[in-house]
Amino acid sequence: MVSYLGLLLVPIVGVVFFRYGKTIHKNEYRIYFVFLALSTMLILLIVFNVDVRKLVGLYEVYYSGHLSFALFTLVMAGGAFKKRHKLKIAIMRVRREMAILGFITVLPHAFLRLDLALSGFNSTGLIALLIIMPLVVTSLPIVRKKMQPRMWKRVHYLAYIVYALIYIHLVFDLFVTSEIFYVQIKSTGWVYLMVFTVYLMMKIRVIVIERKPKST
Numbered sequence: 001m002v003s004y005l006g007l008l009l010v011p012i013v014g015v016v017f018f019r020y021g022k023t024i025h026k027n028e029y030r031i032y033f034v035f036l037a038l039s040t041m042l043i044l045l046i047v048f049n050v051d052v053r054k055l056v057g058l059y060e061v062y063y064s065g066h067l068s069f070a071l072f073t074l075v076m077a078g079g080a081f082k083k084r085h086k087l088k089i090a091i092m093r094v095r096r097e098m099a100i101l102g103f104i105t106v107l108p109h110a111f112l113r114l115d116l117a118l119s120g121f122n123s124t125g126l127i128a129l130l131i132i133m134p135l136v137v138t139s140l141p142i143v144r145k146k147m148q149p150r151m152w153k154r155v156h157y158l159a160y161i162v163y164a165l166i167y168i169h170l171v172f173d174l175f176v177t178s179e180i181f182y183v184q185i186k187s188t189g190w191v192y193l194m195v196f197t198v199y200l201m202m203k204i205r206v207i208v209i210e211r212k213p214k215s216t
């Protein structure tokens, strides 16, 4: 059940953002600060050798990357609905906040698993995180204002690579070193693969619909 936690969190996080979207949007920097402080504290617990597995709830939701996964899945879903779809409008209002919080909340997970990732096991998450960094920086309104919209859009196409990497991270156990190449679908991988396939189909449908010349 815990392996599907990220998927279970999607509607919960979604409802919180839709219900409190305006407040979140108004106080975005304050909220980033609070979560940054929380992530830093959780990282410090690892540094000070606290057995974080014993922090029931926090370990599963935060340290295991499921909260971040839920946030990124909502960000991703925003692009998969038609232009005037209610869900698209609701997500687009708080999409930046979801993405930046997705980054902030994954930091303790990244710190906890850094050794494994650097040894070649499931490094897809680490690669995703490295690509997310410039996206997060350029999403901050102060930075975005200074960029040309076309340039900003080009940089943000990288988000599609991030989505794919996050799902590869959840679908496969991948072990790659100079001597070993091992790949196996996780026991729970099929469910995540199905979710990503549905996303891809919806996204392609939206692209096709929006490219169609409108008949008058």
Ligand code: HEM
Binding pocket: 002, 003, 006, 064, 065, 066, 068, 069, 072, 102, 106, 109, 110, 111, 113, 114, 116, 117, 121, 122, 123, 124, 125, 126, 127, 128, 129, 166, 169, 170
């Ligand atoms: C947005 C980026 C990321 C998301 C959403 C994410 C999410 C997840 C999730 C949900 C799991 C399965 C955990 C479980 O079921 O207990 C996982 C596993 C793993 N992640 Fe990430 N992760 C991300 C980035 C990273 C980064 C940056 C690293 C390393 C620096 C990393 C390393 C790992 C490793 C090694 C595993 C396999 C070991 C395990 O299952 O705990 N991930 N990740």
